[in-house]
Amino acid sequence: MATIIGGLTSSHIPAVGNAIHNKLFDDPYWKPFFDGYPPIREWLDHHKPDVAINIYNDHGLGFFLDRMPTFAIGAAAEYRNEDEGWGIPKLDPFPGDPELSWHIIESMVADEFDITSCQELAVDHGFTVPMQLFWPGAPNNPAMPRTVPISANTVQHPIPTLKRALDFGKALRKALLSFPKDVKIVVMGTGGLSHQLDGQRAGFINKSFDQMCMEKIVTAPEELTHISRMELVEKAGAQGTEFLMWMMMRGALGDKVVPLEKNYHIPISNTGAGTMLLECAA
Amino acid sequence: MAAEPFDQHADIPGTTIFDGKQAMKGYALNKMCYSFNSAENRAEYLRDPEAYFVKYGLADDQKQACRDKNVLAMIAAGGNIYYLAKFAGIYKLSVQDVGAQQTGMTTEQFKEKLKRAGD
Numbered sequence: 074m075a076t077i078i079g080g081l082t083s084s085h086i087p088a089v090g091n092a093i094h095n096k097l098f099d100d101p102y103w104k105p106f107f108d109g110y111p112p113i114r115e116w117l118d119h120h121k122p123d124v125a126i127n128i129y130n131d132h133g134l135g136f137f138l139d140r141m142p143t144f145a146i147g148a149a150a151e152y153r154n155e156d157e158g159w160g161i162p163k164l165d166p167f168p169g170d171p172e173l174s175w176h177i178i179e180s181m182v183a184d185e186f187d188i189t190s191c192q193e194l195a196v197d198h199g200f201t202v203p204m205q206l207f208w209p210g211a212p213n214n215p216a217m218p219r220t221v222p223i224s225a226n227t228v229q230h231p232i233p234t235l236k237r238a239l240d241f242g243k244a245l246r247k248a249l250l251s252f253p254k255d256v257k258i259v260v261m262g263t264g265g266l267s268h269q270l271d272g273q274r275a276g277f278i279n280k281s282f283d284q285m286c287m288e289k290i291v292t293a294p295e296e297l298t299h300i301s302r303m304e305l306v307e308k309a310g311a312q313g314t315e316f317l318m319w320m321m322m323r324g325a326l327g328d329k330v331v332p333l334e335k336n337y338h339i340p341i342s343n344t345g346a347g348t349m350l351l352e353c354a355a
Numbered sequence: 356m357a358a359e360p361f362d363q364h365a366d367i368p369g370t371t372i373f374d375g376k377q378a379m380k381g382y383a384l385n386k387m388c389y390s391f392n393s394a395e396n397r398a399e400y401l402r403d404p405e406a407y408f409v410k411y412g413l414a415d416d417q418k419q420a421c422r423d424k425n426v427l428a429m430i431a432a433g434g435n436i437y438y439l440a441k442f443a444g445i446y447k448l449s450v451q452d453v454g455a456q457q458t459g460m461t462t463e464q465f466k467e468k469l470k471r472a473g474d
Binding site: 156229275307311338339345 | 392
């Protein structure tokens, strides 16, 4: 049977894509951020997951406002990265796992999560940047797992509640654990932490709120569900709502997790950047 | 069951909640910006911005905000920052440049403000 071995979180800022391209790993601005990743890569090297569920939010590449799914699940054999309009180098397609995708979709809908299935889905920096951080050279890394992208809407309100996000993750856990093949799975929650790009409040970052979220997501994710969506906008910034992806990831890990790695750095671009490795308790 | 009042009537200074109302108002502007994912479309826009505004049916305030490259005016006209970022990309403006413009700072001052958030 399938097993979920752990969860990975990462910010997915576009500037990171450029910094990777320009190999700025030891640059004083970037080093404190990039230094959070090698210990997690060691863990991945050791455990060799077969599949990475990549929970991210699309930023206007895969979806537009004409049709905006609240929760979308990829069901393709591969996922193309395409031009986003501002010159991040385009990556090769990422290998999918359609059999697992449809298993997840069947299970989620049976569990009353009305998702959108996507047989074609262009994936943007929200998906690709964390892949590059955890599997350098992605997708052309020999250890690159197959992937199922899951995108939640944070572009347009109403966005899902934190409780819905956590519950989505719990249903995802049920789906994954019922997959009848011996595959090792990691679940990624990408985006955040606090940032706001728009309005007179642009540049807002909230260190103490981010740190509280990074602590509670380990020990007491249920407590975070009491934060309303507007409170999340207020405290994490308009784009800090991407924390919903972390909640979805956390729900998939089960009750008890062990935090093995944790890194937080301000600023990367306009953002408080958080990185974590949570191992599922045996 | 009624939605939480807080969720419906948030007033967060300096922040526009991009909801259905904004999404309807800004549809043409955001659709134009979404088209900038394609290099061909970016080139077509740069050859004749005015013709491109007409092609996408922009309202007068949206056209003027684009001519002025005024991000706050674009947001007021219904622009969503994720799509506006593609417009900014055409002019090689970073998110720090965009933040500086909206807060009335130089880009260097804005970067300093970001750095101070880590203290």
